[in-house]
Amino acid sequence: MSGFALEGIDMTRRYGGFVAVDKVSIALVPGEIRGLIGPNGAGKSTLMDALCGRGGGTTVGTVRFQGRDISGLSARARRRVGLARSFQKTNIFADLEVREQISLAASAAETDNTEEVIKALGLSALADRRAADISYGDQRRLDLALALVGKPSVLLLDEPAAGLSISESLVLARLLRELATSWGVTVLIVEHDMDVIFSISDRITVLHLGKILADGPGEEIRANQEVVRAYLGTSIT
Incomplete structure:
Protein backbone atom coordinates (compact mmCIF):
# COMPACT_ATOMS: atom_id res chain seq x y z
CA MET A 1 0.00 0.00 0.00
CA SER A 2 1.24 3.50 -0.89
CA GLY A 3 2.27 5.80 1.93
CA PHE A 4 0.73 8.80 0.15
CA ALA A 5 -2.62 10.35 1.00
CA LEU A 6 -3.23 11.34 -2.63
CA GLU A 7 -1.32 10.76 -5.84
CA GLY A 8 -1.85 12.04 -9.34
CA ILE A 9 0.36 10.15 -11.77
CA ASP A 10 1.02 11.50 -15.29
CA MET A 11 -2.15 13.58 -15.16
CA THR A 12 -3.10 15.11 -18.50
CA ARG A 13 -6.25 17.01 -19.40
CA ARG A 14 -7.09 18.12 -22.90
CA ILE A 37 0.96 28.18 -7.33
CA GLY A 38 1.61 29.57 -10.80
CA PRO A 39 0.49 32.24 -13.26
CA ASN A 40 -3.12 32.51 -14.40
CA GLY A 41 -3.82 29.73 -16.89
CA ALA A 42 -1.02 27.52 -15.55
CA GLY A 43 -3.44 24.64 -14.95
CA LYS A 44 -3.84 24.78 -11.17
CA SER A 45 -7.64 24.56 -10.93
CA THR A 46 -7.70 22.14 -13.86
CA LEU A 47 -5.31 19.81 -12.03
CA MET A 48 -7.57 19.92 -8.98
CA ASP A 49 -10.58 19.13 -11.18
CA ALA A 50 -8.74 16.16 -12.69
CA LEU A 51 -7.80 14.85 -9.25
CA CYS A 52 -11.34 15.05 -7.90
CA GLY A 53 -13.09 13.90 -11.08
CA ARG A 54 -14.71 17.17 -12.08
CA GLY A 55 -14.70 19.31 -15.21
CA GLY A 56 -14.97 18.57 -18.90
CA GLY A 57 -12.37 17.66 -21.44
CA THR A 58 -10.47 14.40 -21.70
CA THR A 59 -8.43 13.24 -18.71
CA VAL A 60 -5.60 10.73 -18.82
CA GLY A 61 -3.58 9.53 -15.83
CA THR A 62 -4.00 7.70 -12.56
CA VAL A 63 -5.40 9.04 -9.29
CA ARG A 64 -4.65 7.06 -6.14
CA PHE A 65 -6.27 7.80 -2.80
CA GLN A 66 -4.46 6.18 0.13
CA GLY A 67 -3.01 3.69 -2.34
CA ARG A 68 -6.35 2.86 -3.98
CA ASP A 69 -6.85 3.61 -7.67
CA ILE A 70 -9.91 5.89 -7.83
CA SER A 71 -9.45 7.02 -11.44
CA GLY A 72 -12.70 5.36 -12.48
CA LEU A 73 -14.82 6.88 -9.71
CA SER A 74 -17.16 9.83 -10.20
CA ALA A 75 -16.60 13.10 -8.36
CA ARG A 76 -19.38 12.19 -5.92
CA ALA A 77 -17.86 8.77 -5.24
CA ARG A 78 -14.45 10.34 -4.66
CA ARG A 79 -16.07 12.70 -2.17
CA ARG A 80 -17.57 9.74 -0.32
CA VAL A 81 -14.19 8.01 0.05
CA GLY A 82 -12.77 11.18 1.63
CA LEU A 83 -11.57 13.54 -1.13
CA ALA A 84 -13.24 16.94 -0.74
CA ARG A 85 -13.01 20.05 -2.92
CA SER A 86 -13.83 23.72 -2.48
CA PHE A 87 -14.07 26.33 -5.23
CA GLN A 88 -13.07 29.92 -5.92
CA LYS A 89 -16.70 31.00 -5.63
CA THR A 90 -18.53 30.02 -2.46
CA ASN A 91 -21.14 27.26 -2.69
CA ILE A 92 -23.24 28.52 0.20
CA PHE A 93 -27.00 29.05 0.14
CA ALA A 94 -27.65 32.65 1.14
CA ASP A 95 -31.16 32.09 2.51
CA LEU A 96 -30.28 29.12 4.73
CA GLU A 97 -28.98 29.39 8.27
CA VAL A 98 -25.38 28.37 8.87
CA ARG A 99 -26.16 25.26 10.92
CA GLU A 100 -29.00 24.28 8.58
CA GLN A 101 -26.83 24.10 5.48
CA ILE A 102 -23.96 22.36 7.22
CA SER A 103 -26.47 19.81 8.53
CA LEU A 104 -27.91 19.34 5.03
CA ALA A 105 -24.44 18.72 3.64
CA ALA A 106 -23.80 16.25 6.46
CA SER A 107 -26.94 14.29 5.59
CA ALA A 108 -25.17 13.07 2.45
CA ALA A 109 -22.02 12.08 4.33
CA GLU A 110 -21.46 8.86 6.23
CA THR A 111 -20.20 10.83 9.22
CA ASP A 112 -22.34 13.67 10.59
CA ASN A 113 -19.84 15.99 12.28
CA THR A 114 -21.94 19.16 11.99
CA GLU A 115 -21.35 20.49 15.50
CA GLU A 116 -17.65 19.61 15.42
CA VAL A 117 -17.22 21.50 12.15
CA ILE A 118 -19.15 24.53 13.45
CA LYS A 119 -16.90 24.70 16.50
CA ALA A 120 -13.68 24.09 14.58
CA LEU A 121 -14.43 26.87 12.10
CA GLY A 122 -15.45 29.34 14.82
CA LEU A 123 -19.05 29.55 13.59
CA SER A 124 -20.89 28.78 16.83
CA ALA A 125 -22.06 32.37 17.38
CA LEU A 126 -23.30 32.52 13.79
CA ALA A 127 -24.93 29.09 13.59
CA ASP A 128 -28.52 30.38 13.67
CA ARG A 129 -28.00 33.28 11.27
CA ARG A 130 -28.70 33.26 7.55
CA ALA A 131 -25.61 33.05 5.40
CA ALA A 132 -26.69 36.25 3.65
CA ASP A 133 -26.49 38.11 6.97
CA ILE A 134 -22.91 37.23 7.91
CA SER A 135 -19.71 38.88 6.67
CA TYR A 136 -17.90 37.75 3.54
CA GLY A 137 -15.02 36.45 5.65
CA ASP A 138 -17.47 34.35 7.67
CA GLN A 139 -19.04 33.11 4.44
CA ARG A 140 -15.62 31.88 3.30
CA ARG A 141 -15.28 29.97 6.59
CA LEU A 142 -18.75 28.54 6.06
CA ASP A 143 -17.71 27.37 2.61
CA LEU A 144 -14.69 25.65 4.17
CA ALA A 145 -17.00 24.09 6.78
CA LEU A 146 -19.12 22.57 4.02
CA ALA A 147 -16.00 20.99 2.51
CA LEU A 148 -15.06 19.53 5.91
CA VAL A 149 -18.43 17.86 6.52
CA GLY A 150 -17.95 14.11 6.85
CA LYS A 151 -14.36 14.68 7.96
CA PRO A 152 -12.58 14.03 4.63
CA SER A 153 -8.95 13.03 4.86
CA VAL A 154 -7.84 15.06 1.82
CA LEU A 155 -9.02 18.58 1.08
CA LEU A 156 -8.47 20.43 -2.22
CA LEU A 157 -8.90 24.18 -1.71
CA ASP A 158 -9.17 26.59 -4.64
CA GLU A 159 -8.34 30.12 -3.47
CA PRO A 160 -10.06 29.96 -0.06
CA ALA A 161 -8.75 33.45 0.78
CA ALA A 162 -10.16 35.10 -2.37
CA GLY A 163 -11.61 38.50 -1.52
CA LEU A 164 -10.40 38.49 2.07
CA SER A 165 -8.37 41.24 3.70
CA ILE A 166 -4.75 40.59 4.66
CA SER A 167 -5.68 40.04 8.30
CA GLU A 168 -8.60 37.74 7.40
CA SER A 169 -6.35 35.75 5.06
CA LEU A 170 -3.75 35.19 7.77
CA VAL A 171 -6.45 34.13 10.26
CA LEU A 172 -7.70 31.61 7.69
CA ALA A 173 -4.14 30.39 7.12
CA ARG A 174 -3.67 29.73 10.85
CA LEU A 175 -7.01 27.93 10.96
CA LEU A 176 -6.00 25.66 8.09
CA ARG A 177 -2.71 24.83 9.80
CA GLU A 178 -4.53 24.00 13.05
CA LEU A 179 -7.02 21.76 11.21
CA ALA A 180 -4.26 19.93 9.34
CA THR A 181 -2.53 19.27 12.65
CA SER A 182 -5.51 18.43 14.87
CA GLU A 191 -3.87 30.53 -3.57
CA VAL A 196 -0.81 32.62 2.97
CA ILE A 197 1.02 30.08 0.81
CA PHE A 198 4.46 30.60 2.27
CA SER A 199 3.21 30.82 5.86
CA ILE A 200 1.41 27.46 5.93
CA SER A 201 2.76 25.21 3.15
CA ASP A 202 5.09 22.36 4.03
CA ARG A 203 5.97 22.14 0.36
CA ILE A 204 5.09 24.13 -2.75
CA THR A 205 4.51 22.95 -6.31
CA VAL A 206 4.75 25.51 -9.10
CA LEU A 207 2.86 25.00 -12.37
CA HIS A 208 3.65 26.85 -15.58
CA LEU A 209 2.00 26.21 -18.95
CA GLY A 210 0.44 23.00 -17.66
CA LYS A 211 3.68 21.48 -16.40
CA ILE A 212 5.57 21.42 -13.10
CA LEU A 213 8.21 24.13 -13.11
CA ALA A 214 9.47 23.55 -9.57
CA ASP A 215 8.65 21.64 -6.41
CA GLY A 216 10.13 21.90 -2.94
CA PRO A 217 10.13 23.67 0.42
CA GLY A 218 9.24 27.36 0.49
CA GLU A 219 12.84 28.48 0.88
CA GLU A 220 13.83 26.70 -2.33
CA ILE A 221 10.88 28.13 -4.24
CA ARG A 222 11.68 31.67 -3.09
CA ALA A 223 15.24 31.29 -4.38
CA ASN A 224 14.38 29.51 -7.64
CA GLN A 225 15.16 32.00 -10.42
CA GLU A 226 12.95 30.20 -12.95
CA VAL A 227 10.01 30.62 -10.59
CA VAL A 228 10.88 34.25 -9.98
CA ARG A 229 10.99 34.95 -13.72
CA ALA A 230 7.82 32.99 -14.56
CA TYR A 231 5.61 33.97 -11.65
CA LEU A 232 6.87 35.74 -8.57
CA GLY A 233 8.49 38.64 -10.44
CA THR A 234 10.88 39.37 -7.59
CA SER A 235 12.29 37.30 -4.79
CA ILE A 236 9.97 37.17 -1.79
CA THR A 237 11.58 38.15 1.50
Whole structure:
Protein backbone atom coordinates (compact mmCIF):
# COMPACT_ATOMS: atom_id res chain seq x y z
CA MET A 1 0.00 0.00 0.00
CA SER A 2 1.24 3.50 -0.89
CA GLY A 3 2.27 5.80 1.93
CA PHE A 4 0.73 8.80 0.15
CA ALA A 5 -2.62 10.35 1.00
CA LEU A 6 -3.23 11.34 -2.63
CA GLU A 7 -1.32 10.76 -5.84
CA GLY A 8 -1.85 12.04 -9.34
CA ILE A 9 0.36 10.15 -11.77
CA ASP A 10 1.02 11.50 -15.29
CA MET A 11 -2.15 13.58 -15.16
CA THR A 12 -3.10 15.11 -18.50
CA ARG A 13 -6.25 17.01 -19.40
CA ARG A 14 -7.09 18.12 -22.90
CA TYR A 15 -9.86 20.32 -24.22
CA GLY A 16 -9.89 19.49 -27.90
CA GLY A 17 -6.41 20.32 -29.15
CA PHE A 18 -5.50 22.37 -26.06
CA VAL A 19 -3.50 20.62 -23.35
CA ALA A 20 -4.29 22.34 -20.03
CA VAL A 21 -2.35 19.90 -17.83
CA ASP A 22 0.52 17.97 -19.36
CA LYS A 23 1.76 14.76 -17.67
CA VAL A 24 1.81 16.23 -14.16
CA SER A 25 2.63 13.93 -11.24
CA ILE A 26 2.04 15.02 -7.66
CA ALA A 27 2.03 13.08 -4.38
CA LEU A 28 0.87 14.34 -0.98
CA VAL A 29 2.00 12.76 2.26
CA PRO A 30 -0.61 12.43 5.03
CA GLY A 31 -1.10 15.59 7.08
CA GLU A 32 0.87 17.93 4.84
CA ILE A 33 -0.26 21.25 3.41
CA ARG A 34 0.91 21.51 -0.21
CA GLY A 35 0.79 24.90 -1.91
CA LEU A 36 0.02 24.94 -5.63
CA ILE A 37 0.96 28.18 -7.33
CA GLY A 38 1.61 29.57 -10.80
CA PRO A 39 0.49 32.24 -13.26
CA ASN A 40 -3.12 32.51 -14.40
CA GLY A 41 -3.82 29.73 -16.89
CA ALA A 42 -1.02 27.52 -15.55
CA GLY A 43 -3.44 24.64 -14.95
CA LYS A 44 -3.84 24.78 -11.17
CA SER A 45 -7.64 24.56 -10.93
CA THR A 46 -7.70 22.14 -13.86
CA LEU A 47 -5.31 19.81 -12.03
CA MET A 48 -7.57 19.92 -8.98
CA ASP A 49 -10.58 19.13 -11.18
CA ALA A 50 -8.74 16.16 -12.69
CA LEU A 51 -7.80 14.85 -9.25
CA CYS A 52 -11.34 15.05 -7.90
CA GLY A 53 -13.09 13.90 -11.08
CA ARG A 54 -14.71 17.17 -12.08
CA GLY A 55 -14.70 19.31 -15.21
CA GLY A 56 -14.97 18.57 -18.90
CA GLY A 57 -12.37 17.66 -21.44
CA THR A 58 -10.47 14.40 -21.70
CA THR A 59 -8.43 13.24 -18.71
CA VAL A 60 -5.60 10.73 -18.82
CA GLY A 61 -3.58 9.53 -15.83
CA THR A 62 -4.00 7.70 -12.56
CA VAL A 63 -5.40 9.04 -9.29
CA ARG A 64 -4.65 7.06 -6.14
CA PHE A 65 -6.27 7.80 -2.80
CA GLN A 66 -4.46 6.18 0.13
CA GLY A 67 -3.01 3.69 -2.34
CA ARG A 68 -6.35 2.86 -3.98
CA ASP A 69 -6.85 3.61 -7.67
CA ILE A 70 -9.91 5.89 -7.83
CA SER A 71 -9.45 7.02 -11.44
CA GLY A 72 -12.70 5.36 -12.48
CA LEU A 73 -14.82 6.88 -9.71
CA SER A 74 -17.16 9.83 -10.20
CA ALA A 75 -16.60 13.10 -8.36
CA ARG A 76 -19.38 12.19 -5.92
CA ALA A 77 -17.86 8.77 -5.24
CA ARG A 78 -14.45 10.34 -4.66
CA ARG A 79 -16.07 12.70 -2.17
CA ARG A 80 -17.57 9.74 -0.32
CA VAL A 81 -14.19 8.01 0.05
CA GLY A 82 -12.77 11.18 1.63
CA LEU A 83 -11.57 13.54 -1.13
CA ALA A 84 -13.24 16.94 -0.74
CA ARG A 85 -13.01 20.05 -2.92
CA SER A 86 -13.83 23.72 -2.48
CA PHE A 87 -14.07 26.33 -5.23
CA GLN A 88 -13.07 29.92 -5.92
CA LYS A 89 -16.70 31.00 -5.63
CA THR A 90 -18.53 30.02 -2.46
CA ASN A 91 -21.14 27.26 -2.69
CA ILE A 92 -23.24 28.52 0.20
CA PHE A 93 -27.00 29.05 0.14
CA ALA A 94 -27.65 32.65 1.14
CA ASP A 95 -31.16 32.09 2.51
CA LEU A 96 -30.28 29.12 4.73
CA GLU A 97 -28.98 29.39 8.27
CA VAL A 98 -25.38 28.37 8.87
CA ARG A 99 -26.16 25.26 10.92
CA GLU A 100 -29.00 24.28 8.58
CA GLN A 101 -26.83 24.10 5.48
CA ILE A 102 -23.96 22.36 7.22
CA SER A 103 -26.47 19.81 8.53
CA LEU A 104 -27.91 19.34 5.03
CA ALA A 105 -24.44 18.72 3.64
CA ALA A 106 -23.80 16.25 6.46
CA SER A 107 -26.94 14.29 5.59
CA ALA A 108 -25.17 13.07 2.45
CA ALA A 109 -22.02 12.08 4.33
CA GLU A 110 -21.46 8.86 6.23
CA THR A 111 -20.20 10.83 9.22
CA ASP A 112 -22.34 13.67 10.59
CA ASN A 113 -19.84 15.99 12.28
CA THR A 114 -21.94 19.16 11.99
CA GLU A 115 -21.35 20.49 15.50
CA GLU A 116 -17.65 19.61 15.42
CA VAL A 117 -17.22 21.50 12.15
CA ILE A 118 -19.15 24.53 13.45
CA LYS A 119 -16.90 24.70 16.50
CA ALA A 120 -13.68 24.09 14.58
CA LEU A 121 -14.43 26.87 12.10
CA GLY A 122 -15.45 29.34 14.82
CA LEU A 123 -19.05 29.55 13.59
CA SER A 124 -20.89 28.78 16.83
CA ALA A 125 -22.06 32.37 17.38
CA LEU A 126 -23.30 32.52 13.79
CA ALA A 127 -24.93 29.09 13.59
CA ASP A 128 -28.52 30.38 13.67
CA ARG A 129 -28.00 33.28 11.27
CA ARG A 130 -28.70 33.26 7.55
CA ALA A 131 -25.61 33.05 5.40
CA ALA A 132 -26.69 36.25 3.65
CA ASP A 133 -26.49 38.11 6.97
CA ILE A 134 -22.91 37.23 7.91
CA SER A 135 -19.71 38.88 6.67
CA TYR A 136 -17.90 37.75 3.54
CA GLY A 137 -15.02 36.45 5.65
CA ASP A 138 -17.47 34.35 7.67
CA GLN A 139 -19.04 33.11 4.44
CA ARG A 140 -15.62 31.88 3.30
CA ARG A 141 -15.28 29.97 6.59
CA LEU A 142 -18.75 28.54 6.06
CA ASP A 143 -17.71 27.37 2.61
CA LEU A 144 -14.69 25.65 4.17
CA ALA A 145 -17.00 24.09 6.78
CA LEU A 146 -19.12 22.57 4.02
CA ALA A 147 -16.00 20.99 2.51
CA LEU A 148 -15.06 19.53 5.91
CA VAL A 149 -18.43 17.86 6.52
CA GLY A 150 -17.95 14.11 6.85
CA LYS A 151 -14.36 14.68 7.96
CA PRO A 152 -12.58 14.03 4.63
CA SER A 153 -8.95 13.03 4.86
CA VAL A 154 -7.84 15.06 1.82
CA LEU A 155 -9.02 18.58 1.08
CA LEU A 156 -8.47 20.43 -2.22
CA LEU A 157 -8.90 24.18 -1.71
CA ASP A 158 -9.17 26.59 -4.64
CA GLU A 159 -8.34 30.12 -3.47
CA PRO A 160 -10.06 29.96 -0.06
CA ALA A 161 -8.75 33.45 0.78
CA ALA A 162 -10.16 35.10 -2.37
CA GLY A 163 -11.61 38.50 -1.52
CA LEU A 164 -10.40 38.49 2.07
CA SER A 165 -8.37 41.24 3.70
CA ILE A 166 -4.75 40.59 4.66
CA SER A 167 -5.68 40.04 8.30
CA GLU A 168 -8.60 37.74 7.40
CA SER A 169 -6.35 35.75 5.06
CA LEU A 170 -3.75 35.19 7.77
CA VAL A 171 -6.45 34.13 10.26
CA LEU A 172 -7.70 31.61 7.69
CA ALA A 173 -4.14 30.39 7.12
CA ARG A 174 -3.67 29.73 10.85
CA LEU A 175 -7.01 27.93 10.96
CA LEU A 176 -6.00 25.66 8.09
CA ARG A 177 -2.71 24.83 9.80
CA GLU A 178 -4.53 24.00 13.05
CA LEU A 179 -7.02 21.76 11.21
CA ALA A 180 -4.26 19.93 9.34
CA THR A 181 -2.53 19.27 12.65
CA SER A 182 -5.51 18.43 14.87
CA TRP A 183 -7.64 16.53 12.33
CA GLY A 184 -4.80 15.03 10.33
CA VAL A 185 -6.24 16.50 7.13
CA THR A 186 -4.03 16.59 4.04
CA VAL A 187 -4.46 19.84 2.10
CA LEU A 188 -3.68 20.87 -1.47
CA ILE A 189 -4.26 24.62 -1.73
CA VAL A 190 -4.30 26.95 -4.72
CA GLU A 191 -3.87 30.53 -3.57
CA HIS A 192 -2.62 33.79 -5.10
CA ASP A 193 -1.90 35.29 -1.68
CA MET A 194 1.78 34.43 -1.27
CA ASP A 195 1.74 35.39 2.42
CA VAL A 196 -0.81 32.62 2.97
CA ILE A 197 1.02 30.08 0.81
CA PHE A 198 4.46 30.60 2.27
CA SER A 199 3.21 30.82 5.86
CA ILE A 200 1.41 27.46 5.93
CA SER A 201 2.76 25.21 3.15
CA ASP A 202 5.09 22.36 4.03
CA ARG A 203 5.97 22.14 0.36
CA ILE A 204 5.09 24.13 -2.75
CA THR A 205 4.51 22.95 -6.31
CA VAL A 206 4.75 25.51 -9.10
CA LEU A 207 2.86 25.00 -12.37
CA HIS A 208 3.65 26.85 -15.58
CA LEU A 209 2.00 26.21 -18.95
CA GLY A 210 0.44 23.00 -17.66
CA LYS A 211 3.68 21.48 -16.40
CA ILE A 212 5.57 21.42 -13.10
CA LEU A 213 8.21 24.13 -13.11
CA ALA A 214 9.47 23.55 -9.57
CA ASP A 215 8.65 21.64 -6.41
CA GLY A 216 10.13 21.90 -2.94
CA PRO A 217 10.13 23.67 0.42
CA GLY A 218 9.24 27.36 0.49
CA GLU A 219 12.84 28.48 0.88
CA GLU A 220 13.83 26.70 -2.33
CA ILE A 221 10.88 28.13 -4.24
CA ARG A 222 11.68 31.67 -3.09
CA ALA A 223 15.24 31.29 -4.38
CA ASN A 224 14.38 29.51 -7.64
CA GLN A 225 15.16 32.00 -10.42
CA GLU A 226 12.95 30.20 -12.95
CA VAL A 227 10.01 30.62 -10.59
CA VAL A 228 10.88 34.25 -9.98
CA ARG A 229 10.99 34.95 -13.72
CA ALA A 230 7.82 32.99 -14.56
CA TYR A 231 5.61 33.97 -11.65
CA LEU A 232 6.87 35.74 -8.57
CA GLY A 233 8.49 38.64 -10.44
CA THR A 234 10.88 39.37 -7.59
CA SER A 235 12.29 37.30 -4.79
CA ILE A 236 9.97 37.17 -1.79
CA THR A 237 11.58 38.15 1.50
